[in-house]
Structures are given as C-alpha cells and as structure tokens.
Amino acid sequence: MAQELSGYRRALDRFEDVVGGVARDGWDAASPCAGWTARDVAGHVIGGQALVRALATGAPPPDIGTDPARFCAGDVLMAWRTARKETDAALTADALERPVPAGGLGDVPLGIFLEGYLLEPLVHTWDLARAAGRPARLDPDLVHHAFATAQMTAAGMRAAGTLGPALPPPRGADEQTRMLAFLGRAAG
Template sequence: MTAEPSGYERALDLFEAVVRGVPCDGWDSPSPCAGWSARDVIGHVIEGQREIIALAAAEEPPAAVDEPGKLTGPDPLESWREARTQCAEALTEQALARPIPFGGFGELPLRDLLDTYVLELLVHAWDLARSNGQAVRLDGDLVHHAFNTAQVVGASMRSQGLIGPALVPPRGAGELTRLLAFLGRRETAGAQ
C-alpha cells in the first residue's frame, strides 16, 4: 500500500495483536456476536480483506459466506496474515483512488472507504478479545473515528440487520462504551 488511509493500518495492527493473543484452544469460544465463535469473527474479517482486494481490482466482491469460520483454515493467525498481506499488495495508489459505490452515499475513493473500515476492525478486535477474556486497550483516536463512522452508517447497517438495536449506555460512559452501546453491544464480557 503506497499511502496509509487514516487509522486503517493502526486498526489492522490492533486487530492482529488481539489475534495473536487468542490461545490455540480459544478459537471455538463464543464471541459477543450472536451465534459466532472467535473463529467466525476472524473469518469474517478475513472475508472483509478479500472484499477489499476485489474492490481494489475493480471486481465484484465475492458473496458473503454462511460460515466465515471456514475461511481460517487450521491456523487462523496465519490465514489472517496471508489475507492482510494480499490486501496490502492490492492497495496500489491507483486502486486507492478508484471510486467505489458506498450504499446510499454515492461513490467515494477506496482510500476513503478504508477510513470507514476502521469501525469494522476495531469492533471485531473487541469482539475477539472478549471471546477469550483478553484485556485490550483500544486506541482512543481510533475509537473516536469509529464512533463518528458508526453514526453516519449506523442506520443503514441496522436496517440490513448487521448490528443490533442501540442500547442506552450508562450515565457518564466513555466513548468506547457509547460506541458499543450504539452498535447494540455491552462492554461487559459475554454480552452483546
């Protein structure tokens, strides 16, 4: 990748740090995503990298898989690293400038779409950490960026069933707790 979209690389690094923290026997642990294990969460994020690769090549993204956990192979960390490397290689300056349809918002350059992808990486890093009881400190700037993105795309995501109904955060809650509540998750372990 020739130029870093805002926060995207830091969000990838944060996600990978959480992936490295999952013990070998922790991939089948339930995650805060209803019906998904830790393996499904990482498979879903690998699937996202494949979608970005297709967009970078001006191709139709592959259809979503029913069981994202199958994308992890026997070594989820290695599968993640391979998908991340392939995606980085696809993100040339030309690809980053390519206009991409963005729901009801029209088109935007792929570089800008990756700015919105920080939300996906950050929230699924949290999901993965919660599935295995990892303590993870999320970058405050990334949380702020992700929350702003969520407020723009949240209604569309909610109407597609991609996130749950917004919850009311506790009084005086920090921005991460408010972001999670907006996405229908509670900051406590095991709750969505």
C-alpha cells in the same frame, strides 16, 4: 498503502495483536456476535480483507457474513497474515483512487472508503478480545473516528439487518463504551 491509511493500518495491527494472543483452544469460544465463535469473528475480518482486495481490483466481492470461519479453517494467524499481505499488495495508488460503492454516500475513492471501514476491524477486535478473555481496550483516536462513522452508517446497517439495536450506555461511560453500546454491544 498510502499514508492517509494510517488509522486503518493501526486498526489492522491491533486486530493482529489480538489474533496472535488467542489460545490454541480458544477459537471455539462464544463471541459477543450472536451465533459466532471467536473463529467466526476472525474469519469475518479476514474475509473483509478479501472484500477490500475485490474493491481494489474490481473483482466480485465475497460474502463475508455467511460461514465466515471458512476464511480461516486452519491456522488463524497465518490466514490473517496471508490475507493482509495480499490486500496490502492490491492497495496501489491507482486502486486507492478506484470508485467503490459506499451506501448512501454513493461512490467514493477506495482510500476514503477505508478511512471509514476501519470501524469493522476495530469493533471486531473488541469482539475477538472479549471471546478470548483478553483486554479489550481500543485505540481512543480510532474509537473517536469509528464512532463518527458508525453514527453515519448505523441506520442503513440496521435496516439491512446486519446491526442490532443500540443499547443504552452506562451513565458516565467513556467513548469506547458509548460506541460499543451504540453498536449493540454490552461493554460492561
């Protein structure tokens, strides 16, 4: 992958760290995502890698919101590593230049899309960590970037029903807590 994807790669690295730390019997734990278990959250992010591969190759995108656990029915860490490896291989220089739909922004090169897409694995890293009872501190630089992306994309996601209403953050909250509250998550 190109150097400009360092934030995206760091978000994926942190997600992998959390996946690797989930107890074998922890995958059925409830997550902060309504109706989803830890396995569902992991499957959604693994499915996100299939989505990125589809964007990179021009293949039809998969539905990653319906039955996301199907992306990691067995060993979750192995499913994650396989999906990530396959996606890395698809992110050639030409693929990163491929125009992909970016909602209200129109079509943008995949490389630029991925700079904003880091919001997805970043926030779901927090969701998975919470479900697994693990520390849920995110990279502050990535949070800053992701929060800006969230503020640009939240209205469309809320209109589509894929994001709930914002919550009021606690007084004096740090940027991670404010971002999570903006995305409908109670981080306290």
